[in-house]
Amino acid sequence: MPSCEERIYSNDYFSALLDFWPLEEEIDNITERYCYMKISDILGALVIDKRLLTSLSYTDYTYRLLPKLYAPMQNVSFPLLKSGIIQVQQPPLSLTGRSVIIGIADSGIDYTLPAFRREDGSSRILAIWDQTIPYESTSGAADQSENADEADRMRRWNDDRVEKRRTLDVPFGTVYTRAEIDEALRSENPFLKVPSRDMTGHGSAMAGAAGGKVGEEIYGGAVDAEYVIVKCKQANRDLRRFYFIAQEAEAYSETDIMLAYRFMDSYCEPFRKPLVYCLGMGSSMGPHDGTSLFSEFLNGMALKRSRAIVVCGGNEGNQAGHFAGEGDQDVELRTGEGVDGFTLEIWGSIPEIFSIIILTPGGESTAVLSSIVSNSKRITFIFEETVIYAEAELAEQSSGRTLMVLRFERPTPGIWRIKMRNAGMFHMWLPVKSFLGGEVFFLQPDPEITLTEPAYAREVISISAYEDATGAFWGESGRGYAADGQIKPDFAAPGVDIPVPGRAPLALPGPNGAENMNDLGRFTVTGSSMSAAITAGAVAQFLEWAIVRENDLFIKGREIKSYLQRGAAKEAGVEYPDRRWGERDIIVPS
Structure with missing residues (x-):
């Protein structure tokens, strides 16, 4: 029987979320048949053999429990000065994030960069925690070794790793501690000892924008903060197929992201230091009102003392991926050539029960599809190859709102029309742009309510992006408010042409793992993930003042947000809060 870790990495198994905590005897039974991973006291994930599944659908698993996929929010004048970050690094405050930890779950980090090392x-x-590197036991190799000393060393090393794994309670992957990282840095070829790499550079860019420093060159506010990093593994093949996401696209499952946050929280507990989480990924799938499963999870973490969570608002503002309407209305959607498929979500309002008719570019139409019918429907056409899978939930478990999900397979290029009937206020959202394999957009889009999930979570600090050089709002940035009128985003921060430390082009392994370790540089990155990283550095500076210097020892996320709102810069003649700016530019209170 495969181990739990082998099942997690295998494409023959599928992961689904549970929003309840099974009884102890149920866990034992589950472990024999499946594999259970605890995320929180009331949240976990089941890894299930696909042969036991009838299908992958919302009808079988509910919309709430089927993991959504998240994309990095990056598009591949000095912003820190305007945000007040440089000023508070100087006397008399001298806030640099000392004794504060920044947690980032993303594509990993290039730990060899000088920006993430001390002067010594x-x-x-x-x-x-590298989720992509499976744990490998050396006990078998030790038994086969003819050298007794070498075999003994391998067994002791394996025992140490097993104990570390048990103590850290990670269900898969490999954890590298600072002692191991330092040992690797002292060696000629560091990646032979700690083979974790950031293959896209996104995670490293975020860490640099939050607290990077090379000599006298400052990239982020928290230049003395420490990091806990999780390199998330890519979503498996079946989830990608379900959402029609290309295998080469960067896509991360919310299950793995939530596990990453659990790890960061538990790992940092013994250090008794403030912790700032920073999320630079997002999804446009969800209720957009702060009630999603991921939002609930983050709200619970943000309410802990000495914790803060900063979330980017996404880059979907100008992607024509949102439509808002009311009553009977025809919605037009254009698809281009070469699109394998896409998902469209329709969210109604309580207590309305709507129905739709879909018209193809060739003039065919579906029967009436009602949101009251919850079973899955497979719709085909006579003259077109397109297949549409339609599923509905009259009262979606998280929000209570009516939801219909349409999955288009091999959509015919041209104009699709969705005739909404008996609808009150409704919203439609397409996936984030990087998940679409081509041209898919609404002909009359609404750029509002385009923040990505989980930026709508009430207790997190949600960030939109602006261009520091001009002071103008960045058009690609997601915008609020929430679908229920909740005020989001909370703030705006610089997100265009942000300087970050890095390595270009991305270094590839040479012989025996050796690399050119001198190909360092200073690069610029654009995206709301950079806005979130800059804000995370600013929050780390603030937590140094509040907790480390004992000015407000019991502070938590809600109070941190309140302090920052009081220091936010506002322009005369503009009414705040604002759908684009929130409370305007993030300024570290001084």
């Missing part, structure tokens, strides 16, 4: 060369990274 040691690492500022407390740990890296």
Whole structure:
């Protein structure tokens, strides 16, 4: 029987979320048949053999429990000055994030960069959990070794790793501690000892924008903060197929992201230091009102003392991926050539029960599809190859609102029309742009309510992006408010042409793992993930003042947000809060 870890990495198994905690005897039974991973006291994930599944659908698993996929929010004048970050690094405050930890779950980190090392060369990274590197036992190799000393060394090393794995309670992957990272940095070929790499550079860019420093060159506010990093594994093949996302696209399952946050929280507990989480990924699938499962999870973490969560608002503002309407209305959607498929979500309002008719570019139409019918429907056409899978939930479990999900397979290029009937206020959302394999957009889009999930979570600090050089709002940035009128985003921060430390082009392994370690540089990155990273650095500076310097020892996320609102810069003649700016530019209160 495969181990739990082998099942997690295998495409023969599928992961679904549970929003309840099974009884102890149920866990034992589940473990024999499946594999259970605890995320929180009331949240976990089941890894299930696909042969036991009838299908992958919302009808079988409910919309709430089928993991959504998240994309990095990056598009591949000095912003820190305007935000007040540089000023508070100077006397008399001298706030640099000392004794504060920044947690980032993303594509990993290039731990060899000078920006993440102290002056003595040691690492500022407390740990890296690399979800992509399976744990490998050396006990078998030790038994086969003819050298007794070597076999004994391998057994002791394996025992240490097993104990570390048990203590850290990670269900898969490999954790590298600061001691191991420092040992790797002292070696000629660091990646032979700690083979964790950031293959896209996105995670490293975020860490740099939050607290990077090379000599006298400052990239982020929290230049003395430490890091806990999780390199998330890519979503498996079946989830990608379900959502029609290309295998080469960067896509992360919310299950793995939530596990990452659980790890960061538990790993940092013994250090008794403030912790700032920073999320630079997002999804346009969800209720957009702060009630999603991921939002609930983050709200619970943000209410802990000495914790803050900063979430980017996404880059979907000008992607024509949102439509808002009311009553009977025809909605037009254009698809281009070469699109394999896409998902469209229709969210109604309580207590309305709507119905739709879909008209193809060739003039065919579906029967009436009602949101009251919850079973899955497979719709085909006579003259077109397109297949539409339609599923509905009259009262979606998280929000209570009516939801219909349409999955288009091999959509015919041209104009599709969705005739809404008996609807009150409704919203439609397409996936984030990077998940679409081509041209898919609404002909009359609404740029509002385009923040990505989970930026609508009430207790997190949600950030939109603007261009520091001009002071103008960045058009690609997501915008509020929430679908229920909740005020989001909370703030705006610089997100265009943000300088970050890095390595270009991305270094590839040479012989025996050796690399050119001198191909360092200063690069610029654009995206709301950079806005979130800059804000995370500012929040780390603030937590140094509040907790480390004992000015407000019991502070938590809600109070941190309140402090920042009081220091936010506002322009005369503009009414705040604003759908684009929130409370305007993030300023570290001084």
